Amino acid sequence: MRREKGSSLHLDLKKENRNKIFNKIREAVEISAPALSYELQLSRPTVKQNLDELLEEGYIYENGTFGHTGGRRAKAYSVAAKSKVAVGIDLTRHHITVIMIDLCAELIYEKRIRADFSQEDSYYKKLGELTEEAVASVQIKEEAVLGVGITVPGLITEDHQTVFFGKILGFTGLTAAEIGKYIPYPCRMYNDADAAGYAEISKSEDLTDAFYISLSNNVGGSVLIDHKVYKGEGARSGEIGHMTIQPGGRACYCGQKGCFEAYCNAGILAGGCDGDLRIFFERLEQGDARCSQLWEEYLHHLAIAVNNVRMLFDCKIIIGGYVGEHFEKYLPSLKRMAAERNTFEEDADYLRVCAVKKEALALGGALPYVHGFLKNI
Numbered sequence: 001m002r003r004e005k006g007s008s009l010h011l012d013l014k015k016e017n018r019n020k021i022f023n024k025i026r027e028a029v030e031i032s033a034p035a036l037s038y039e040l041q042l043s044r045p046t047v048k049q050n051l052d053e054l055l056e057e058g059y060i061y062e063n064g065t066f067g068h069t070g071g072r073r074a075k076a077y078s079v080a081a082k083s084k085v086a087v088g089i090d091l092t093r094h095h096i097t098v099i100m101i102d103l104c105a106e107l108i109y110e111k112r113i114r115a116d117f118s119q120e121d122s123y124y125k126k127l128g129e130l131t132e133e134a135v136a137s138v139q140i141k142e143e144a145v146l147g148v149g150i151t152v153p154g155l156i157t158e159d160h161q162t163v164f165f166g167k168i169l170g171f172t173g174l175t176a177a178e179i180g181k182y183i184p185y186p187c188r189m190y191n192d193a194d195a196a197g198y199a200e201i202s203k204s205e206d207l208t209d210a211f212y213i214s215l216s217n218n219v220g221g222s223v224l225i226d227h228k229v230y231k232g233e234g235a236r237s238g239e240i241g242h243m244t245i246q247p248g249g250r251a252c253y254c255g256q257k258g259c260f261e262a263y264c265n266a267g268i269l270a271g272g273c274d275g276d277l278r279i280f281f282e283r284l285e286q287g288d289a290r291c292s293q294l295w296e297e298y299l300h301h302l303a304i305a306v307n308n309v310r311m312l313f314d315c316k317i318i319i320g321g322y323v324g325e326h327f328e329k330y331l332p333s334l335k336r337m338a339a340e341r342n343t344f345e346e347d348a349d350y351l352r353v354c355a356v357k358k359e360a361l362a363l364g365g366a367l368p369y370v371h372g373f374l375k376n377i
């Protein structure tokens, strides 16, 4: 019994060292064996053995040498960033976005096409083709693909396999196996706002907790605690789109009245501009009276929701989604309006605009694969 325990401890330690060494190389971009040994406080033989293994497996490579003074030059080691990759696919009513990231979470592929969502075989085939195209274009081996994260405007079961609320696209019950039937890699599904929030918190080094508000064709939210998405009891946390901000107000697609969704989805703004949000913000910029009024009302409702979230969590709030992409200039107005509602604070400096823009959703679908790999290497 004791021996068993001892050997598993030994294995854990071995794994931990390997993990530390690999992630140190990744963070450092290039580093020598003596530097690894010094910085991680590990013996030279331990470092050497791990470097040999990682080289053999193709996860790192020798990247020249360090130093120009006498004596033997130390070899530099770097991570073979494309030795593993992850694909992210974002599905909306009219578009498919495919991205790929490497082990350093760098975007190495991106493609967006117009394609209407459907549950027909031809659509699933298209997803398979787009994935194969992405893999072919970055010249990697098929076994380098860790998996495909598909983000959708729906609520997903905790195992990432089934849509359990899919009213927006009418796809309740759809499974990852079905949607990924032509994708030759493991597939998972993610809620779009959770994925965008996860991408955002992963890229925000100064933040561990935040609430992400996704203002796209639909309104969503994500509770981020300690760099993870807090899911709640039924995987429905952060669904602020259906928070009542106007009792008895506008009808929401969910069947209720006065939901935040009904006041702040991007379509409210883009509706009168051929559905193009860019045109809306151009007109707003030019002082168009109708757009200005719409925007005032939009900010009014957004400020209510923002203040409610602040009261609830007392954390940073990130404005994201399609509207978030255009928001920088208008942040002071929203801050002012949110501060006016606040019981405790004079300003609303807890508000910020998303740093990850349009690829956020697909990125949030791919990142968990890379993070999972980095944790377990």
Ligand SMILES: [Zn+2]
Residues within 6 Å of the ligand: 241, 242, 252, 253, 254, 255, 256, 259, 261
């Ligand atoms: Zn609703």
